[in-house]
Amino acid sequence: MTGGFIETDMRLLHSLLSKLGLSKVKAERHPIRVFLLDDDKRRHRWFSARFKGDFVDVADNVEQAQRLLSDNSYDAIFLDHDLHPEHYNSFSHDDARTGFAIASWLALNPDLQRASTIVVHTRNADGAMRMVEELRRAGRTADYVPFPLLEERIKHYWRR
Numbered sequence: 001m002t003g004g005f006i007e008t009d010m011r012l013l014h015s016l017l018s019k020l021g022l023s024k025v026k027a028e029r030h031p032i033r034v035f036l037l038d039d040d041k042r043r044h045r046w047f048s049a050r051f052k053g054d055f056v057d058v059a060d061n062v063e064q065a066q067r068l069l070s071d072n073s074y075d076a077i078f079l080d081h082d083l084h085p086e087h088y089n090s091f092s093h094d095d096a097r098t099g100f101a102i103a104s105w106l107a108l109n110p111d112l113q114r115a116s117t118i119v120v121h122t123r124n125a126d127g128a129m130r131m132v133e134e135l136r137r138a139g140r141t142a143d144y145v146p147f148p149l150l151e152e153r154i155k156h157y158w159r160r
Contacts, residue, residue, distance in 0.1 A: 031055060032075040032158065035116075037065045037099055039083045043147075047078065050154050062101045069106070069113055076158065077118045079103060081127035103131035107138035117157065118142040121150050 031054045036047050039060045048056050057072065059065035061083060069077075081099040095101070099122065106112060118135060120128045120142060128144040135142035145153045 035068060035074040035077045037102055038080040062097055065102050066105060074113060074116050077113060077116045079120050081122035081124045081131060100127060100131050103134045107134050110138060120144045121147050123147055
């Protein structure tokens with residue numbers, strides 16, 4: 001009979017510690033599917049390291065991105081704007097070879113990737129805001145997170 005009291009006391013103690021934030025409860029999450037559109041090979045490695053144990057598909061151009069996004073289902077989608085060296089530090093706006101093309105394409109195809117979390121991570125703030133606005137106008141949830149702040153967001157959203 002004392003075993004039952006001890007077990008109840010332990011559950012009560014554990015519950016109290018959890019409510020006070022003093023308990024280290026760790027729940028493992030299942031692997032997720034992540035899609036990345038970016039032309040920088042260093043970022044490919046960076047994302048693969050951040051999502052180690054998950055399934056990461058990478059595209060470095062619009063055509064490849066459309067193919068992967070049509071054929072698979074993703075939990076998280078990360079989009080860069082500037083996909084070619086001539087776009088870097090350019091004052092030109094969106095063209096068919098930027099991440100904006102994918103944002104527009106997703107906006108026009110509402111049945112694709114409906115439940116995905118979409119994050120625009122480009123250093124091009126103007127391009128990012130146009131992408132986010134395009135996606136939101138279509139009823140999608142999308143956020144802009146500048147690349148230097150992305151690691152913290154990933155830790156917060158997809159904690160391991």
